[in-house]
Amino acid sequence: MPVRITLRTAKDFSPFREMLHRLIQLPDGDGLVLCSGYIWEPHFASNKYKILDDELLDAIQTGCKGKEITTIAGKLDEQWLDYYKNFVRRIRQAGLYVIPYFAPRRINLERLARVEPFF
Numbered sequence: 001m002p003v004r005i006t007l008r009t010a011k012d013f014s015p016f017r018e019m020l021h022r023l024i025q026l027p028d029g030d031g032l033v034l035c036s037g038y039i040w041e042p043h044f045a046s047n048k049y050k051i052l053d054d055e056l057l058d059a060i061q062t063g064c065k066g067k068e069i070t071t072i073a074g075k076l077d078e079q080w081l082d083y084y085k086n087f088v089r090r091i092r093q094a095g096l097y098v099i100p101y102f103a104p105r106r107i108n109l110e111r112l113a114r115v116e117p118f119f
Contacts, residue, residue: 004019006019017054017055017056020056020059021055021056021059024059024060024062024063024064025059025062025063026063027063029063029064029067030067030068031064031067031068031069031070032060032063032064032067032068032069032070033069033070033071033072034069034070034071034072035071035072035073036072036073036074038051038056038087039051039071039073039080039083039084039087040083040087041083041084041086041087041090042083042086043082043086044086044090051087052087052090052091057090057091057094060091060094060096061094061095061096064096065095065096067097068097068099069091069096069097069098069099070098070099070100070101071084071087071088071091071098071099071100071101072101072102073100073101073102073103074102074103075102075103075104076102081102084100084102088100
């Protein structure tokens with residue numbers, strides 16, 4: 001599997017974001033898995049930055065219509081859990097199928113290798 005390291009050299013251009021959007025929109029994929037860093041979605045009325053407003057939702061709608069989208073988050077505090085729920089809710093409101101997971105807060109050796117759906 002190839003690896004590519006990208007460095008951001010300008011505040012308003014992210015090579016990683018551009019590559020991610022292109023990858024999401026490839027016609028050959030049968031689903032999408034998004035993890036931790038791409039779940040920043042404050043309340044809709046907030047004027048804070050929202051990752052889905054940064055062309056990510058458009059890319060997901062274009063590339064994933066009718067496909068399964070799996071989202072996986074890490075161990076979230078209450079604020080991040082709310083942001084994650086907002087993130088999943090907005091994708092679902094766009095008519096897309098999302099299976100959300102997050103890691104449990106407590107470490108339980110029996111569940112260490114799993115994540116759990118929460119809604």
